[in-house]
Amino acid sequence: xxxxxxxxxxxLLPVGAFCLxxxxxxxxxxxxxxxxxMLPSPADVVGAFIHDFPNLMHHAFVSVTEALLGLLIGMAxxxxxxxVMERFLTLEQxxxxxxxxxxxxxxxxxxxxxxxxxxxxxxxxxMLVVITTFxxxxxxxxxxxxxxxxxxxxxxxxxxxxxxxIFRHVKMPAALPYFFSGLRISASYAVVGAVISEWLGxxxxxxxxxxxxxxAYAFDKMFAVILLIVIVSLLLMKLVNVIRDLSxxxxxxxxxxxxxxxxE
Amino acid sequence: MELLRTExxxxxxxxxxxLRDISxxxxxxxxxxLLGLSGSGKTxxxxxxxxxxxxxxxxxxxxxxxITGKPGQISYMLQKDLLLEHKRVIDNVALPLVIRGxxxxxARAKADPYFRQFDLEGTQMLYPAQMSxxxxxxxxxxxxxxxxxxxxxxxxxxxxxxxxxxGQIHTWYMDIMxxxxxxxxxxxxxxxxxxxxxxxxxxxxGSPGEIHHELRIGTPRKDRRDFNLQPEFVRYKRQIRDALxxxxx
Numbered sequence: 001x002x003x004x005x006x007x008x009x010x011x012l013l014p015v016g017a018f019c020l021x022x023x024x025x026x027x028x029x030x031x032x033x034x035x036x037x038m039l040p041s042p043a044d045v046v047g048a049f050i051h052d053f054p055n056l057m058h059h060a061f062v063s064v065t066e067a068l069l070g071l072l073i074g075m076a077x078x079x080x081x082x083x084v085m086e087r088f089l090t091l092e093q094x095x096x097x098x099x100x101x102x103x104x105x106x107x108x109x110x111x112x113x114x115x116x117x118x119x120x121x122x123x124x125x126x127m128l129v130v131i132t133t134f135x136x137x138x139x140x141x142x143x144x145x146x147x148x149x150x151x152x153x154x155x156x157x158x159x160x161x162x163x164x165x166i167f168r169h170v171k172m173p174a175a176l177p178y179f180f181s182g183l184r185i186s187a188s189y190a191v192v193g194a195v196i197s198e199w200l201g202x203x204x205x206x207x208x209x210x211x212x213x214x215x216a217y218a219f220d221k222m223f224a225v226i227l228l229i230v231i232v233s234l235l236l237m238k239l240v241n242v243i244r245d246l247s248x249x250x251x252x253x254x255x256x257x258x259x260x261x262x263x264e
Numbered sequence: 265m266e267l268l269r270t271e272x273x274x275x276x277x278x279x280x281x282x283l284r285d286i287s288x289x290x291x292x293x294x295x296x297x298l299l300g301l302s303g304s305g306k307t308x309x310x311x312x313x314x315x316x317x318x319x320x321x322x323x324x325x326x327x328x329x330x331i332t333g334k335p336g337q338i339s340y341m342l343q344k345d346l347l348l349e350h351k352r353v354i355d356n357v358a359l360p361l362v363i364r365g366x367x368x369x370x371a372r373a374k375a376d377p378y379f380r381q382f383d384l385e386g387t388q389m390l391y392p393a394q395m396s397x398x399x400x401x402x403x404x405x406x407x408x409x410x411x412x413x414x415x416x417x418x419x420x421x422x423x424x425x426x427x428x429x430x431g432q433i434h435t436w437y438m439d440i441m442x443x444x445x446x447x448x449x450x451x452x453x454x455x456x457x458x459x460x461x462x463x464x465x466x467x468x469x470g471s472p473g474e475i476h477h478e479l480r481i482g483t484p485r486k487d488r489r490d491f492n493l494q495p496e497f498v499r500y501k502r503q504i505r506d507a508l509x510x511x512x513x
Contacts, residue, residue: 155346158314159363159411160336169359173350250350253393 040220048220049227055209056228062204064232066122066197067190070129074186078134082141086171087163092142103135107196115201125205128197133186140182144175177251180244187236191229265292267447268313268338268415273322274472275308281472282308286322288449288466288475290415295441295448295485297458297465299504305473306451310419313449314340326413336364339411343420345404347392353403354379354388360411375410381443382406383436398429402436409446419451434460438485459500460491467504469511477507 022042028034029041036044049056085092107128114124148171156166198207206225213221245252266289273286282305290296300306311317313324315335324332331337339360347356355362357378358371366374379385382402392400401421408416422430438461441448452458458465459481467477483496491497 149346151342151344152346152348154311154316155340155342156359156363158316158335158338158340159360160315160334161363165363169348169351169363173348176350248350250391250393253391254349 037217037219040223044220045223045227048218049224052221052224056206056225059204059206059209059225060228060232062122063191063194063198063206064236066125066194066205067129067232067236069122070126070193071133071183071186071190073126074130074133074190075137075183077130078137078141078182082138082145082175083167085138085142086145086167099135099138102131107132107193111197111200114197120201120203125194125197125202129190129193132189132193136182136185136189137179138182140178141175144178145171147178148174176248177244180240180248183244184237184240187240188233191233191236195229266290267292267327268449269325270309270313271323271325273309273312273319273324275305275312275317275319276472277308283312283319284472284474286468286473286475290447290449291463292414292447293441293445294463295438295450295461297450297452297462298468299452299455299458299465300468300473301453301508303471304468305471306453306468307419309468309473310340310417310451313417314338326415337413338415338417339408340417340419341404341408341421343424345392345400345421347400347404347407349392351391352388353384353390353392353395356392357403357407357410359407363411375406378406378410382440397425398433401425401433405437405440409444412446414446416446416448417451418448420453421450422457423452423454430457435489437461438488442485455501455504456492459497459504460488465504467507467511469508476511479503479507 025039026042029036029039029044040048081095085095110131111124111128114127118124118127152170153166156170161169194205195207195210198205199211202208206229210222210225213225268290270286270288273283274281275283286309288296288298298306298309308317312319312332315324315331315333315337318333322332323330326337347353348359351359354372354375355368358366358368358375361371361374362368376388379388382405384399384402384406387395387399387403392403395403404421405416408418422433425433434457450458450461462481463485465479465481466475467479468474469476479500481500483491
């Protein structure tokens with residue numbers, strides 16, 4: 001009973017905070033403290049969202065395709081590199097500092113270069129998503145491999161397990177929670193990465209739509225597209241959570257046990 | 265019949281000698297304890313016997329075959345049960361068979377009949393997090409048994425359990441050894457546990473660790489219910505204390 005009420009409370013609190021922000025926003029625009037052309041009211045934004053819904057969906061489809069393709073390629077590359085680095089320590093020592101250095105380059109600085117090199121199609125957008133999503137997954141996986149219990153590794157070695165068997169039965173499962181943490185961060189970066197690269201050139205996508213409505217000073221539509229980007233990013237993160245829960249059913253029991261211990 | 269024998273095992277790490285001339289043996293069906301204080305090299309000896317670590321000198325023989333530095337011949341179990349949280353209990357238990365190349369379904373079918381004998385019936389499809397401490401230990405023991413060639417090494421496996429559960433698992437372990445018929449080397453620092461379970465006890469003391477004394481527990485295992493409340497038990501305990509004091513000078 002206590003646990004249930006705590007759960008309800010945990011769910012209601014963010015909803016309450018969101019409603020409060022919405023109320024303040026509505027108050028500011030309704031009172032005229034901030035002019036309507038600078039900050040449209042929540043009702044105007046919802047109106048723009050509904051009015052331009054088919055158009056928004058068309059552009060969202062393009063951006064989401066770029067984000068998903070980039071995320072999938074980034075994930076595959078990160079998995080490959082993390083596996084090789086786990087196997088060869090020297091490679092990790094050589095490559096890791098370079099990888100960290102690449103993360104200090106602002107996305108906005110690479111995007112124009114990619115457009116110059118790859119044109120105005122989908123390719124530079126996908127490439128930018130790959131660059132932004134690759135790192136959190138690779139680092140997460142590598143940390144996960146290292147988190148494997150050395151006693152469990154020794155136990156498998158005592159069974160005469162091969163390196164591949166140890167990887168499959170101990171290291172990979174140990175890395176899964178880390179992988180999904182990295183993937184969740186990357187999923188949120190993916191949509192933003194796609195939108196940023198669309199700002200700098202292209203014909204379709206939420207970034208292109210954004211540029212157009214900005215030039216037309218249609219701030220209600222601008223806010224509507226921001227709202228859509230937030231919704232899409234949250235949905236993508238939720239999708240990652242669903243996949244995580246499906247691929248790691250044992251975590252549910254561990255979490256239940258931890259909660260039981262915490263409440264005892 | 266002699267199953268396991270170590271011959272004059274010595275080992276050093278970073279210039280410090282850990283073990284010197286350890287020679288022990290284990291007969292079929294026996295439970296032999298290596299009782300030692302902290303730092304006497306118990307775990308190093310376990311790693312050598314399980315083939316994970318090569319000794320500097322000396323050999324390990326299983327049924328007459330030299331298995332020195334060859335993992336996969338003898339299975340061991342530590343204080344931590346090391347059940348893999350992501351695998352169902354049956355897959356944890358059948359893991360040694362899968363590692364040897366058996367298909368998952370085949371390994372499951374081979375492991376399944378033992379669940380009843382190990383008081384684990386009905387837990388096959390659970391995850392380890394759904395089981396109690398005692399059940400987890402039994403599952404780990406079953407996994408160890410399935411991976412063994414008749415010899416099991418136990419490194420203080422019951423020390424994390426509470427007193428009641430430990431007592432229950434001691435009784436249960438003696439029964440299951442008898443029923444299934446395997447041999448055990450138990451590494452422990454708990455003299456009570458060693459006296460309660462063992463046929464023979466080796467005292468591993470000093471630094472480097474050496475075998476200082478061998479004690480035979482004459483009371484048959486079947487007569488050891490409430491053994492720790494008997495005068496005989498206290499006599500063995502006194503012998504161990506005297507031997508340890510003598511060894512530490």
